[in-house]
Amino acid sequence: MDVIYILLPVALVIVIIIIAIFLWAVRSDQFDDLEGPAHRILMDDDDSERKINKTSPPSDKAPD
Amino acid sequence: MNKSAAPIHCFHCGLPVDKSLNIFVEYQGENKPMCCYGCQAVSQAIIDSGMDEFYRYRTSNPEKPEEIVPEFLQQLKAYDSTSVQKKFVSSTGDENILEVSLILEGITCAACVWLNEKHLNSLDGVISANINYSNHRARVTWDNNKIQLSDILESISRIGYLAHPFDPDEHQRILEKERKQQIRRLGLSGLLGMQIMIFAVAMYTGEWWGIEESFKQSFRWISLALTIPVLLFASSVFFKSAYRDLRNMRVGMDVPVSLGIAIAFSASLLNTVQGSGEVYFDSVAMFTFFLLSARYFELGTRKQTSEATEALLNLKPVIATRLRNYHETASSSIDDQESVAVSELELGDTLLVRPGEVVPADGTIIDGSSGINESLITGESLPVTKSKGDAVIGGSTNTENPLIIQVSKLGEDTVLSSIQRLIDEAQHTKPAIAKLADRIASWFVTVLLSIAAIVAYYWYTVDPSQWLEITIATLVVSCPCALSLATPTAITAASGQLARIGLLPKRAHALETLAHATDFVFDKTGTLTEGRIELEDIILTSGDFDKETALMLAASLEMSSEHPIARAILSAREGELKTVKELTHTTGQGIQGVIDDKHWYIGNADFIQQHCRDAFDDSADTASRIYLANEKQNIAIFVLSDSVRNEARPLIEQLHAENKNTWLMSGDRAENAQSISDQLGIQHCLADLKPEDKLSKVKQLQQQGAIVVMTGDGVNDAPVLAGADLSIAMGKGTQLAAATADMILISNNIEHIYHGYQIAIKTLSIIKQNLGWALLYNVTAIPAAATGYVEPWLAAIGMSLSSLVVVINALRLNRLKY
Numbered sequence: 001m002d003v004i005y006i007l008l009p010v011a012l013v014i015v016i017i018i019i020a021i022f023l024w025a026v027r028s029d030q031f032d033d034l035e036g037p038a039h040r041i042l043m044d045d046d047d048s049e050r051k052i053n054k055t056s057p058p059s060d061k062a063p064d
Numbered sequence: 065m066n067k068s069a070a071p072i073h074c075f076h077c078g079l080p081v082d083k084s085l086n087i088f089v090e091y092q093g094e095n096k097p098m099c100c101y102g103c104q105a106v107s108q109a110i111i112d113s114g115m116d117e118f119y120r121y122r123t124s125n126p127e128k129p130e131e132i133v134p135e136f137l138q139q140l141k142a143y144d145s146t147s148v149q150k151k152f153v154s155s156t157g158d159e160n161i162l163e164v165s166l167i168l169e170g171i172t173c174a175a176c177v178w179l180n181e182k183h184l185n186s187l188d189g190v191i192s193a194n195i196n197y198s199n200h201r202a203r204v205t206w207d208n209n210k211i212q213l214s215d216i217l218e219s220i221s222r223i224g225y226l227a228h229p230f231d232p233d234e235h236q237r238i239l240e241k242e243r244k245q246q247i248r249r250l251g252l253s254g255l256l257g258m259q260i261m262i263f264a265v266a267m268y269t270g271e272w273w274g275i276e277e278s279f280k281q282s283f284r285w286i287s288l289a290l291t292i293p294v295l296l297f298a299s300s301v302f303f304k305s306a307y308r309d310l311r312n313m314r315v316g317m318d319v320p321v322s323l324g325i326a327i328a329f330s331a332s333l334l335n336t337v338q339g340s341g342e343v344y345f346d347s348v349a350m351f352t353f354f355l356l357s358a359r360y361f362e363l364g365t366r367k368q369t370s371e372a373t374e375a376l377l378n379l380k381p382v383i384a385t386r387l388r389n390y391h392e393t394a395s396s397s398i399d400d401q402e403s404v405a406v407s408e409l410e411l412g413d414t415l416l417v418r419p420g421e422v423v424p425a426d427g428t429i430i431d432g433s434s435g436i437n438e439s440l441i442t443g444e445s446l447p448v449t450k451s452k453g454d455a456v457i458g459g460s461t462n463t464e465n466p467l468i469i470q471v472s473k474l475g476e477d478t479v480l481s482s483i484q485r486l487i488d489e490a491q492h493t494k495p496a497i498a499k500l501a502d503r504i505a506s507w508f509v510t511v512l513l514s515i516a517a518i519v520a521y522y523w524y525t526v527d528p529s530q531w532l533e534i535t536i537a538t539l540v541v542s543c544p545c546a547l548s549l550a551t552p553t554a555i556t557a558a559s560g561q562l563a564r565i566g567l568l569p570k571r572a573h574a575l576e577t578l579a580h581a582t583d584f585v586f587d588k589t590g591t592l593t594e595g596r597i598e599l600e601d602i603i604l605t606s607g608d609f610d611k612e613t614a615l616m617l618a619a620s621l622e623m624s625s626e627h628p629i630a631r632a633i634l635s636a637r638e639g640e641l642k643t644v645k646e647l648t649h650t651t652g653q654g655i656q657g658v659i660d661d662k663h664w665y666i667g668n669a670d671f672i673q674q675h676c677r678d679a680f681d682d683s684a685d686t687a688s689r690i691y692l693a694n695e696k697q698n699i700a701i702f703v704l705s706d707s708v709r710n711e712a713r714p715l716i717e718q719l720h721a722e723n724k725n726t727w728l729m730s731g732d733r734a735e736n737a738q739s740i741s742d743q744l745g746i747q748h749c750l751a752d753l754k755p756e757d758k759l760s761k762v763k764q765l766q767q768q769g770a771i772v773v774m775t776g777d778g779v780n781d782a783p784v785l786a787g788a789d790l791s792i793a794m795g796k797g798t799q800l801a802a803a804t805a806d807m808i809l810i811s812n813n814i815e816h817i818y819h820g821y822q823i824a825i826k827t828l829s830i831i832k833q834n835l836g837w838a839l840l841y842n843v844t845a846i847p848a849a850a851t852g853y854v855e856p857w858l859a860a861i862g863m864s865l866s867s868l869v870v871v872i873n874a875l876r877l878n879r880l881k882y
Contacts, residue, residue, distance in 0.1 A: 004279065008286060015259050015290070022251045031247050036197030039174035043121050 074099035076107040076224075078125035084640070091116060102129045106224035113223075115182055122175035129170075129224035136221070140214040142383040142403030143229060149213065151405070152229045160209050161191065166202040166217075168195065169226040176225070183223055187211060202227070239367045246363060250356045253298040256290050257349035263287045264346035284336040287345040291329065299325050299352045315506035317551070320544040323509065325351065331536040341533070344540055347863060351545055354867065358552030361559070362572070384409055384424035385416040387468065409471055417456075417467045425458040426473035433651045434465040435627055446597070446688075447627065449652025459779065463627055464651055483755060483779060500576065500828075501551040504835055505544075512542055512846075519850045534852050541849040542842050546866040550834030553874035558827040561880055566795070566811025567820040574806045576831075577790040579824035580771050584719055584817075585762060585784075587776035588730035588740055591794055591814065593706040595777065597628045597688075599636040601703040614700035618692050620644050621655050621666045629690055632704055654690075665693045672698055708743055711815035716744045718818045725770070729758050731780050758784040775809070775817060777801055792817060823880060830877060834870045841866040 025031065072081040075089065075096030088095035089107045098104040106129045110118055142148055153164050171177060177195045180202065184193035189210030195202045204216060213229070220227040263283040270280060306322035309315060328344040328351075335341035386409070388400045401416060406424045409415075414430070417423055423436070433451030438460040447463045450456060456469055459480045475481065519538050523531035558575055562568060569575060586592050602611045619637035621644055622630035644657035654667015656675065665675045668690060678697040692700045719726055728749045730737040737751035750761060762772050762784050774781070774788035778801060785791035786804040793805035795812050802808050809816060845862055
């Protein structure tokens with residue numbers, strides 16, 4: 001059970017790292033907009049896909 | 065194309081399309097129908113710039129865009145001047161790289177955010193554009209050498225949205241800073257709390273299964289090390305506010321909270337150093353975490369409300385158009401114009417106020433005549449005709465013709481500022497209802513300290529070796545966990561409910577006060593009524609025409625007018641209009657013109673009598689009736705009224721069922737107020753009141769012991785809103801009203817005031833149950849601890865369970881449905 005004396009400091013170091021990351025996240029405005037990223041990920045960065053769509057003729061998607 | 069009988073909807077905004085209009089936009093090889101040229105322009109702009117994906121992503125239709133008129137673009141240009149920009153544009157090191165915050169109007173779904181961001185970032189010269197989804201605000205950085213701010217604003221309007229630069233006010237900046245600080249504290253206490261809990265669980269299970277004393281002792285020290293940062297950075301808020309309370313000779317909930325935390329920590333510290341006994345570090349951290357999260361949610365609600373309202377107050381850094389070298393006498397040119405910030409105006413300046421613009425300062429008309437809407441000050445919804453020599457009030461709206469005014473009062477001296485002063489005074493003298501929890505807190509602290517003293521004294525005389533240990537155990541067990549969570553949890557749960565019905569609390573006391581209310585006071589225009597004039601009836605006075613034709617003729621004549629009556633008639637007419645020749649406006653009187661080679665007149669009774677051969681008499685002649693006539697005789701009477709909101713009646717009935725007194729206080733004429741009051745069955749009706757009269761009337765009620773809830777929307781209501789025990793501002797009302805109110809009715813559905821009242825009652829009863837439960841727990845636990853019967857692990861479980869009961873009880877609020 002002496003291994004616990006190694007594990008305790010390790011646990012402490014990990015906590016310190018986690019807290020440092022957390023404080024950095026707060027400082028760099030990561031918590032400012034809690035809704036946006038969830039939507040953004042669905043829309044952004046599919047430029048390449050769009051280009052493919054443009055070259056192929058538009059499919060008969062049902063208009064709304 | 066589909067030409068069936070089913071109504072066609074606009075591809076862009078989703079409104080029905082008039083089939084006679086044949087405008088389309090090509091989208092992915094298909095012609096999509098458009099309802100108006102505004103939509104067409106916007107849609108075309110979106111598709112042309114390669115952002116047609118918007119139509120695939122969107123989950124709701126955007127708002128119908130307003131058509132871009134040259135005056136609008138002209139006004140945007142004013143944003144380029146450095147004197148105007150000074151207030152809200154910041155430079156980021158390089159003087160040509162500028163940054164601005166914008167409020168975007170018209171955002172309806174996530175796709176709108178995407179579209180705007182994409183569009184802004186594609187502009188040459190825009191360095192970065194970020195839009196916050198939750199508050200619809202954008203931060204834009206641009207290179208002033210390549211693009212001007214007005215170009216950015218214009219390009220946003222091209223795709224159908226409206227952007228206003230804004231300067232977040234001091235209050236919001238503080239809230240934002242506080243929110244960040246709270247997230248830090250919350251995260252710190254949560255993360256460390258979990259870590260401490262790991263050791264605590266090991267120690268508790270150790271009680272059962274056995275644990276080596278050396279391990280236990282190292283766990284104690286590590287827990288202590290982890291608790292110190294929580295105490296210093298997170299719990300310190302409670303200590304500070306408890307200190308502030310004590311210095312002001314009062315006891316709030318933070319006093320027992322601090323006491324609990326301090327005692328639990330010192331007891332644990334003592335035991336750690338001694339190397340024996342129990343430690344309560346986990347309780348310290350988790351208790352802090354729970355309380356902080358309740359506070360975080362409360363702040364979140366407040367921040368949301370203030371963002372929705374207060375920022376609008378300084379939405380527009382109001383811009384005035386100053387005329388240089390203008391002389392009254394000569395047929396002076398008004399071409400020499402400049403746009404200046406209102407803050408830079410000087411007495412005696414000559415200003416041009418275009419139709420639709422807000423008068424920037426108090427002044428006198430030196431040329432022109434027009435209808436001025438002063439509902440801001442008087443509550444009267446119809447414009448007042450003013451001409452040369454008349455005084456105009458800053459903040460009122462010019463509705464018809466361009467006016468040239470000379471500034472006579474600025475800043476502190478204006479009518480608006482005097483109302484602001486009235487508001488400040490009223491807020492100062494507002495009666496405060498002590499919060500239930502705070503009253504209990506002071507009682508609790510007194511009782512607790514007396515018990516601790518008795519226990520200490522008793523054990524000291526009976527068994528001096530045990531007195532300290534038992535006294536500490538008593539104090540730890542009495543930790544006001546459940547007590548201090550009783551109110552915040554209930555309020556947090558209620559906030560969710562209130563958000564659902566669109567009644568947002570701005571100040572913390574709002575719910576408790578609403579639950580105690582005895583008198584409900586309402587303003588008339590814009591609160592009980594829609595605040596918008598509508599055509600109620602058409603009375604035909606000649607057999608030659610039907611209603612349809614009369615309306616068509618009237619609408620054709622009124623086509624180009626901005627007057628609210630004209631708008632009402634136009635919006636009642638669906639379908640084509642005739643072309644009018646020789647159109648002439650007579651301000652405050654009426655309009656004449658030639659339709660199909662015949663002269664037509666529309667206007668008030670005097671105007672008709674001047675032009676009409678046959679005399680006519682309308683006994684019911686009031687401001688809300690206008691007449692249509694040809695050269696020979698009067699054809700039709702249009703009866704207009706500000707219609708009562710549908711929800712007003714059920715609201716009043718439900719309030720009466722709860723035995724509440726209802727009041728109507730209006731600045732409008734007595735007969736108008738009385739008729740609304742009669743329609744709704746309101747008990748007391750007071751009319752012809754100035755803002756200060758309303759305030760003194762409410763104060764009088766308060767002196768008689770009434771707890772007054774005031775609902776209003778105008779600037780003229782602002783002082784009384786500030787003075788009432790609880791004030792509710794309509795979401796669509798003026799920003800000044802919203803800024804002084806305690807709650808904002810975003811949904812504009814006034815029946816929700818009653819639902820809000822029900823939620824408040826329910827919340828208060830849950831708070832009472834919670835407090836009752838918490839006290840019951842303490843009353844049973846303290847004697848047990850005082851006699852030395854409570855094992856430490858039992859105390860820990862008891863504390864957690866009692867808090868859990870409080871939280872679960874508060875969640876019952878979510879079951880209310882509206």
